[in-house]
Amino acid sequence: MSEGPFKTLIGELTPPMRLMMTPGPSSIDPRVYRALAAPVVGHLDPWFKTCMDETQILMRQVFQTENRVTMPLSASGSGGIEAAVLNTLEEGDEAIVCVNGWFSERMYEIALRSPAKITKLEVPYGRAVDPQDVRKAGAGKKIKIVGLAHGETSSGVVTALDPFRKVADELGALLIVDTVASLAAEPLNVDKQRLDIVFSGSQKALSAPPGRSPITVSPRTEEVLRNRKKKVQSWYFDLTTAMNYWGKDRLYHHTPPISLIYALREAMRLTMEEGLQVRWERHRVNQQALIAGVEAMGLELLVKNPKERLVTVTPVMIPASIDDAQFRNQLLDEFNIEIAGGIGPLKAKIWRLGLMGYCAQKANVLLLLAAMEKVLVDQGARIQAGAGVGAAIRSYAGAEAAVATKA
Numbered sequence: 551m552s553e554g555p556f557k558t559l560i561g562e563l564t565p566p567m568r569l570m571m572t573p574g575p576s577s578i579d580p581r582v583y584r585a586l587a588a589p590v591v592g593h594l595d596p597w598f599k600t601c602m603d604e605t606q607i608l609m610r611q612v613f614q615t616e617n618r619v620t621m622p623l624s625a626s627g628s629g630g631i632e633a634a635v636l637n638t639l640e641e642g643d644e645a646i647v648c649v650n651g652w653f654s655e656r657m658y659e660i661a662l663r664s665p666a667k668i669t670k671l672e673v674p675y676g677r678a679v680d681p682q683d684v685r686k687a688g689a690g691k692k693i694k695i696v697g698l699a700h701g702e703t704s705s706g707v708v709t710a711l712d713p714f715r716k717v718a719d720e721l722g723a724l725l726i727v728d729t730v731a732s733l734a735a736e737p738l739n740v741d742k743q744r745l746d747i748v749f750s751g752s753q754k755a756l757s758a759p760p761g762r763s764p765i766t767v768s769p770r771t772e773e774v775l776r777n778r779k780k781k782v783q784s785w786y787f788d789l790t791t792a793m794n795y796w797g798k799d800r801l802y803h804h805t806p807p808i809s810l811i812y813a814l815r816e817a818m819r820l821t822m823e824e825g826l827q828v829r830w831e832r833h834r835v836n837q838q839a840l841i842a843g844v845e846a847m848g849l850e851l852l853v854k855n856p857k858e859r860l861v862t863v864t865p866v867m868i869p870a871s872i873d874d875a876q877f878r879n880q881l882l883d884e885f886n887i888e889i890a891g892g893i894g895p896l897k898a899k900i901w902r903l904g905l906m907g908y909c910a911q912k913a914n915v916l917l918l919l920a921a922m923e924k925v926l927v928d929q930g931a932r933i934q935a936g937a938g939v940g941a942a943i944r945s946y947a948g949a950e951a952a953v954a955t956k957a
């Protein structure tokens with residue numbers, strides 16, 4: 551046996567402290583890091599059961615729901631898609647999935663693995679699906695679910711949910727909504743908007759570490775799940791058995807990542823301490839300033855319709871003269887800032903600037919704009935010095951004046 555690998559001494563873990571202005575994961579509040587370091591207890595410890603109760607109370611507050619079935623799945627956001635789609639669809643069912651980017655495409659891909667017949671309604675990246683097209687596609691059919699992404703992270707598009715609720719009602723369908731990139735940043739009220747299954751991810755606007763997918767299920771969907779003819783293909787993501795642990799009996803299902811639950815609980819506690827409306831507005835104001843800044847530097851946005859701009863992800867077209875990888879590497883090496891490139895058809899065409907949860911702060915927006923200006927100028931772009939930061943400062947001043955006038 552070669553001795554090589556066994557002789558290698560591995561040093562202490564020392565990850566760099568990056569500013570994560572990406573579409574997730576986002577930077578984490580120090581208070582959430584403290585929760586992560588708290589002592590691990592058993593998953594059936596009486597104290598932990600109370601911690602679970604509190605986690606579910608907070609999750610209902612963040613989702614704005616009284617749904618009994620509300621819990622964090624032991625999974626990243628993709629697990630939420632899988633649970634939502636595979637629990638509802640059976641042999642003989644039909645579903646419509648609205649696809650306007652990489653992640654709604656993932657919902658379609660996952661739905662294809664169910665035995666149901668799936669219709670894909672697709673629009674180009676950068677736009678939202680028209681609910682009218684869902685109405686047309688579903689006319690005369692028995693549609694079990696309509697699925698879509700509230701915030702499509704790959705293209706920075708937000709979809710208005712109410713028109714889809716209306717169409718789903720007309721079709722007699724359940725509405726399944728991916729809020730991985732929008733929960734705690736975009737206005738959402740699960741009960742008022744009568745959404746049937748809504749899931750998210752811990753690592754985006756909640757600013758907890760990746761690895762938990764909060765999910766909530768309406769009472770009428772619970773009924774649908776109870777009446778399934780066959781068991782869900784996935785044992786791990788079968789929502790009815792998973793709820794035996796998160797329900798009143800607290801029966802063992804699997805050993806959950808205790809520390810990640812602490813972190814999520816703290817991240818949601820901070821969200822509610824701030825207040826949902828205040829948090830939504832904070833995201834909006836910071837994105838407005840970021841947009842003012844990038845436009846003042848002569849950069850163009852991918853999403854043309856301001857009403858369709860997702861507050862957490864601002865996609866910016868990469869100018870022809872700028873090298874994508876070099877630009878992002880310099881931001882990382884020189885300023886410790888991570889942003890993301892494009893994916894799918896938008897690879898090497900856009901940068902995605904993330905403003906999620908703890909990251910969505912004035913100081914971060916101004917730093918990012920200043921750093922982008924420096925790196926663009928280094929690559930030969932001609933930008934008036936301070937144009938981006940100046941425009942952002944004016945945008946903040948306008949927002950602050952509007953608040954002062956209201957008070």
Ligand SMILES: Cc1ncc(COP(=O)(O)O)c(C=O)c1O
Pocket residue numbers: 573574626627628629631653699701702703704728729730731751760
């Ligand atoms: C809208 C959306 N849905 C689903 C996912 C998948 O989540 P994860 O990568 O946590 O599995 C993402 C990830 O970025 C996302 O943005």
